[in-house]
Amino acid sequence: MIEYFFLLLGELIMVFGTLGILRFPDVYTRLHAATKCDTGGAMSILIALAIISEASPLIRLKFLVLAFLIALINPMISHAIARGAYKHGTKPKVVVDMYAWDNP
Amino acid sequence: MVEEDLLVNPFGWGALVLIVTSLILSYRVLFGPTLADRIVGINTVTTKLVVILAIFGFIMEEYFFLDLAIVLLMVNAVGSLILAKYMEGAK
Numbered sequence: 001m002i003e004y005f006f007l008l009l010g011e012l013i014m015v016f017g018t019l020g021i022l023r024f025p026d027v028y029t030r031l032h033a034a035t036k037c038d039t040g041g042a043m044s045i046l047i048a049l050a051i052i053s054e055a056s057p058l059i060r061l062k063f064l065v066l067a068f069l070i071a072l073i074n075p076m077i078s079h080a081i082a083r084g085a086y087k088h089g090t091k092p093k094v095v096v097d098m099y100a101w102d103n104p
Numbered sequence: 105m106v107e108e109d110l111l112v113n114p115f116g117w118g119a120l121v122l123i124v125t126s127l128i129l130s131y132r133v134l135f136g137p138t139l140a141d142r143i144v145g146i147n148t149v150t151t152k153l154v155v156i157l158a159i160f161g162f163i164m165e166e167y168f169f170l171d172l173a174i175v176l177l178m179v180n181a182v183g184s185l186i187l188a189k190y191m192e193g194a195k
Contacts, residue, residue: 004114011118014152018125021132021148027140030132034144038151045118045155049162052115062170066158069177070151077147077184084188085140 003052010044013037027085028092035078042074043067110163119159126152139194143187150180 017037024030050063086092086099110116126149133145154173161169 073181080188084191087192
């Protein structure tokens with residue numbers, strides 16, 4: 001029963017992340033929606049698959065390895081994209097830009 | 105299992121939802137105002153594709169799809185890092 005709860009949670013997180021990427025006004029806010037919702041939703045669905053699967057334990061461990069790799073790789077890519085976008089010249093639509101104080 | 109009971113399983117419906125959201129996200133990849141928007145869209149679509157591959161491997165009980173998913177995730181990591189470094193230097 002708990003695996004269907006995890007599946008529903010992951011699907012809801014994924015759909016709201018898509019809504020955020022479509023509707024937010026800025027690159028950095030879109031990145032915020034993308035990284036959190038994508039990582040959380042994918043990990044929830046993969047944990048549900050690892051619970052419900054009836055294969056050998058080595059294969060069920062592969063789902064968990066996939067979830068661990070997503071949790072490791074996805075925030076790193078988001079950090080690199082945000083840094084690259086700022087160096088590229090895309091300014092955020094904010095009132096106070098504290099990153100510009102340290103990096104003139 | 106065969107392809108007819110792909111949508112009997114609740115995970116099959118989950119994969120269908122993921123495919124539809126990926127198609128909606130292709131708007132951001134095609135018409136994104138800046139370069140960073142397109143990279144964010146491609147990264148998100150690839151992560152959804154990894155989950156879709158894992159779900160298909162579970163439903164059809166062909167577990168080599170999991171190896172494909174792991175390799176696709178690593179290719180996504182290296183490719184997005186290269187795109188981000190390219191965006192740092194491009195003017």
